[in-house]
Amino acid sequence: MTITHHSRRRGGAALASICLAIGVTACGSSTKSSSSATTAAGATTAAGVTNAAGTPAAGGATGIKSGLTVYYIPKDTQNPYEVLADKGGEAALTELGGKVVVSSGTEDTAAAQIPSIQAAIAAKANAIVIAANDPDALCPSIAQAVAAGIKVVAFDSDNNCPNHLFINQADTATIGTAEVDYMATLVNSTGEIAILSAAATATNQNAWIGFMKQQLAAKYPNMKLVDVVYGDDDPAKSLTALTGLLSAHPNLVGIISPTTVGISTAAQYLSTHKDIAAKVKLTGLGLPSQMKPYIKDGTVKGFMLWNPSDLGYLAGYAAANLASGTTNLKDGSKFTAGKLKEYTIAAPAGAAPSVILGPPTVFDASNIDQFNF
């Protein structure tokens, strides 16, 4: 967007002025052109100053201050999932009359994120939205930001620092139940189903499977879970587990694979075995980029994952509300997040304050082209 455009120009000017500084004739064609570039940088900065200096003024029916500046600090600037989240954040702040500054390093290290936190402090940002590369190592810097009056919101990857709100992309129970509900729509709530999971010891998957079993028992008496097999998040092992599953249970009508490796392996197998694909439905948690071809060729009707764009959008609204004082980190505090409606902050004793984005998004033929992570 405009931000990238600006930074490019400033980057160019930066290079030019460095050349100028070192006094290298080999570097630029002439001193004149370098100095004009420097002037351009000066002008851009001047514009930036007026932007940043637009002091937050109270306004709007929701009580959100206008002119808020929120720093988004993703794990790195290239992570496609987080780029979408940053875009979501930009959308949120645009709606609220504020602005987003995306800043981070090129490597997934805490050290690369610290200058960005410092920049946010220096720019007197109103809030920081951060996906920490290290749960602990950023705490001294985050504490400095909090001390400077900046509200801190964590997304995608939480940190262990005090005084921040974590935006949880989806909670365990919802993932488990939503996958079973979706499978039920695919198989008319009837027949034998199985689960192709990651490692037998995988914490997340086991927790989800627990809720899947609960949901099956509670709502779908005619659907029977006949087996849970493990592919260890390895394509080859997943394939072996899958073929074993198919031959052991000839009456299978559905497979849920709550892991990106499992579901993509299974989808690939089914796409080359159309006869089996006709009988066995597949869903689970997958990456749109990996699953796109199988959605397109009809092997898979739909799968789930949280929507990074909504995640960033919600984080933006949470940050703006915290910075405006229209909500706080206490248990039960509420805020409205634009198109996503109302959210309640959960801060049970002994746990960090958090908000759950909501049920996972279903990716199918209708929306798969919008996502490339």
Place this chain on the structure above:
Amino acid sequence: MLSETTPPQTATSGVVQAPPTIRNPQTNESSWRGLLRWESALLVALAGALIYGHRTTNFWNATNFFYIGLNIGEIAIMALPLTLIVITGEIDLSVASMLGLSSTLLGYLYLHGWPIGVAIVAVLIVGAIGGALNGVLVTRLGLPSIAVTIGTLTLFRGLAEITLGAKSVGKFPATLTKIGVIPIPHTQIAYSVGFFVVLAIIYGVVLHAMPVGRSIFAIGLQPEAAHFSGIRVKRIKLMLYVLSGTVCSFAGVLWTMRFATSRYDAGTGLELNVVAIVLFGGISIFGGRGSIIGVVLATAVMACIQQALTLRNVDAQVRNIVTGVLLLISVVLPNIATGIHRLRERRRLRNRDRLAQRAPDLHQPTTTTTEGQRA
């Protein structure tokens, strides 16, 4: 002691011939001027960086200068011992891995109930041992330092990973972790920068005012010659590696306290920044040339530019490009300068020869020197 650089004469006894003998007297003659030129270029660059910073919102204030120091401190500290190593014509790429190993080990020992002071001493000793390993492999086995230290780069990081696994250790004493949050009282100087300044002074004195410093330059210019003139080349190199290991593990201690966390991936990839600063500081990668002042200035330039770019929210990729370009400039420029110098020298000599042909009796002394230079 070594009387300036006599090596060329001694070197005639054998091993290396044409290129160094041409280079040595030349660099010797112009080394001061060359150095001054590079350092004044760095000063100009620093002024430029500060002006650039001055035009950047939120740059010109005390807190920001504290941050600038905080971000570069450990890197700067590691650059000092590396400077000496590069001047001897060797390299140490394991510096950042040593920082990581030191951080991890500190966390591990602290986790297992060691008092923090004892743990720090133990970590420094391990740093010295790690450095000695590099040194022995390079000097006693005569292996190329780039290969050895790429090996130990992986080795140290691997050991760190085994020590703590994916765990991270925190909860270090607040009296120590405060170095990551507050400056030295009554100043805006980060603690790591304080240590850097002290170390830089020590290194500067050792390199530029002590006999061993001159030996280090001599080794870089001509190892064989240095050896034949009585310098204990291997021992000095070994000592430098031990020193590098120790100082890098000290940087690891600072790093751990700054982040209040110990993790195996601490400082991953920093070796490139360290090498960049050393080269940008005008230390010749071929050895034999450079100064501590240059490295100090290069550190300041690099730190200010990076911070200004971050404050302006320039893309991280562009920030990397800037570092890369600076590095290239620092390697290419001196070569161009030397090239021009050589060209001019050759022209001067040709003119003299022509003069000498016209009136041979007038130019006895000059011709002898030119012979020496061209031999």
